[in-house]
Amino acid sequence: MEHSCKCTQKIVALDVESVLADIHSAWITQYKKKFTIKDITDWDFISLKRWNETLKTFLEETDNLWEKFPEKIPPTVPNLKEVTRHLKPFDIVTSRRTLGGIIKWVEYHQLEYRAIVYVPDNKADLDYCMYIDDNPKLATKLKDNQFLWLISQPYNLQVHESSQIQRVNSIIETVSQ
Numbered sequence: 091m092e093h094s095c096k097c098t099q100k101i102v103a104l105d106v107e108s109v110l111a112d113i114h115s116a117w118i119t120q121y122k123k124k125f126t127i128k129d130i131t132d133w134d135f136i137s138l139k140r141w142n143e144t145l146k147t148f149l150e151e152t153d154n155l156w157e158k159f160p161e162k163i164p165p166t167v168p169n170l171k172e173v174t175r176h177l178k179p180f181d182i183v184t185s186r187r188t189l190g191g192i193i194k195w196v197e198y199h200q201l202e203y204r205a206i207v208y209v210p211d212n213k214a215d216l217d218y219c220m221y222i223d224d225n226p227k228l229a230t231k232l233k234d235n236q237f238l239w240l241i242s243q244p245y246n247l248q249v250h251e252s253s254q255i256q257r258v259n260s261i262i263e264t265v266s267q
């Protein structure tokens with residue numbers, strides 16, 4: 091968790107999908123998909139074309155999961171409440187519109203967040219000092235004083251580590267460093 095950060099706002103911006111909630115596993119399991127997460131090798135789901143999947147089908151089907159069955163979306167690690175305690179204070183920052191389901195999910199997992207923030211586009215504009223996220227596009231938008239723990243996924247392997255970006259396998263590694 092320790093690193094040199096020039097920001098005064100010491101609040102961590104925690105992404106939801108792939109950081110807290112294992113949305114890809116839920117999507118693949120609940121909709122009985124024939125591919126695995128390893129087949130998702132780009133952010134826009136073009137790699138899933140041969141299974142007739144698109145970003146749109148992903149968003150529609152996972153919106154449905156968030157709205158109707160948030161309890162079926164597993165956490166990325168079993169002891170999420172304990173792990174996230176080490177990150178306090180943190181905000182949950184998401185680009186998903188299904189905030190009702192997300193709130194139910196984080197309450198169900200008893201996460202001690204400060205606020206839930208919806209941002210439709212660029213999270214770096216929110217001026218957090220530290221982000222934990224899996225989005226490769228955020229890596230290209232960081233301001234000089236921002237730091238990203240990038241949750242490693244098959245669709246973000248092209249992102250290089252730097253003084254502002256460190257790759258981790260799960261949220262657990264962000265609190266143990």
Ligand SMILES: [Mg+2]
Nearest residue numbers: 105107108224
């Ligand atoms: Mg995400």
